[in-house]
Amino acid sequence: MNILILGATGQVGFELLRALSPLGSLIAPTRAQLDLSSPDAVAGVLRAARPALIVNAAAWTAVDAAEAQREAAFRLNAELPAQLACFAAIAGIPVIHYSSDYVYPGDGDAPWREDSPTGPLSVYGQSKLAGDEAVMASGAEHLIFRTSWVYSARGSNFMKTMLRLGQERDSLKVVNDQIGAPTPARLIAEVTALAVYRQRLGRGIEGLYHLAPHGETSWHGFACEIFRRAAESGMALKLTPAQVAAIPGSDYPTPAQRPGNSRLCVDKLEADLGIDLPHWEPQLVLTLGECFA
Template sequence: MKVLVTGRNGQVGWELRRSLAPLGEVIALGRDEADLARPETLGRLVADVRPDAIVNAAAYTAVDQAETEEDAARIINGDALGELARAARKHGALLIHYSTDYVFDGSSERPYIESDVVAPLNAYGRTKLEGERAIEAVGGEWLTLRTTWVYGARGRNFLRTMLRLAAEREQLRVVADQTGAPTSARLIADLTAHVLAQAQRERGTGSFESGLFHMTAAGGTTWHGFARAIIEAARASQQQPVKTTAVEPIGSDAYPTPARRPRNSLLDNGKFDGRFKLHRLDWRDALELALDDLWAR
């Protein structure tokens, strides 16, 4: 099997290079070679590579910046997905794409299921929803995997920010009224590898069905709870200095951002579990592995 991965230098793209390697030839391309900001180039790219599957890990992810750059975000997160989907369908490739909890407004009192009404609060969520709809409109064979609160050992993310601040400040103030499932890039990549392998088997037997699935770590917490877990693990590991002695919970109103965030980002994974029969690590266990990866570098 030949797999084309976009966004090779991002958090998930980097991990996919490892997790997909046992499945066959992985052609992982960065922005210089697979530029979603230029959707018109993607058809030729897929025609040249002729992959059996495409895993799109590239995206415009600057949530706050998207408030003033929505057109640029729409091209990458929306328009480009239509082009990728058309190219995948033309060449008989499976398309796997990642979306986000930010397609919901966070007002639900329970974890969201795939069929719940979408109502993005911010530009990033709107453009990611456009990408979902573009794939579905084109058709072909595809899987869209919504995930949430992505972090990893590489890049700019909450985990690395908290570790840096923990070494600098005695007290931190972290939002405690937003709830979600911190999901590591490593877990996303490992689950994707199994999903892709099963999907290819289903395609071979003619039993494959395209669809949208929620795929996150198990369990849930707040940003405050996540921060405390990170700092406690760092202190216990003795891998770095930890100056922080207190993590104060605050409300979202005390930490205003250009883009509004959902209060409830929990996604129900029942549909995913039923289809793929995989064990999703609890977020705490996934965090431990991510920290091991970070400190081993």
């Protein structure tokens, strides 16, 4: 079957190319080949690809820039998913879409569940929520994975930034009052592939699910673990965890407000898909290993 993957050059998209390759013929236009900001261009690719499954890993991920570029963020995060889901509904095919912990208000300390009330704090969060709602309202068979703190061995992300700064600086300040679970793009793709395989066996899942590793940490805790594990792997760093100062988010103002609580309950996904999601720390070790291979 033809599987159309949008956003294949991003972190999650790259991992999807590897994970989904045994399950069908992949059609993955690059940014140069497809202008996702153009509804007409997207429509043309949908007609030509004749997909049996759409996997949408394309997204506007520049959280702060979205505050000033609302229209562009909503095009990729809301209008594009709506267009894909509408096509899927008419064609009678499923669509898989990826969402974010930023759709929640970020207060309290209890993990968010799929039925928790939403309340995004930023334009980015608002655009992601609008995309989710459009997919759910489309009538298409759909699977939405809401995840948190995505990173990988390639592209731009928090882990890669920390590795660079760890080689350049002898001190660093990192926020310690925003809590979540760092999620490797590889894990997202692996779970997606399992869900697609189960779907082909007639035992698929449908609807909204949280997808993240077990455990929780702050950005400060994540940074310290990155430096500790990288040093153990032989990477030469100027920084040690002891040289990373913990600061409140109020000391590091950004254009977009970040949620303090990004914890996601994954009970529903584990039960319905029959899996045990791993803890975030071993997943970091695996991802770092890809950097040093």
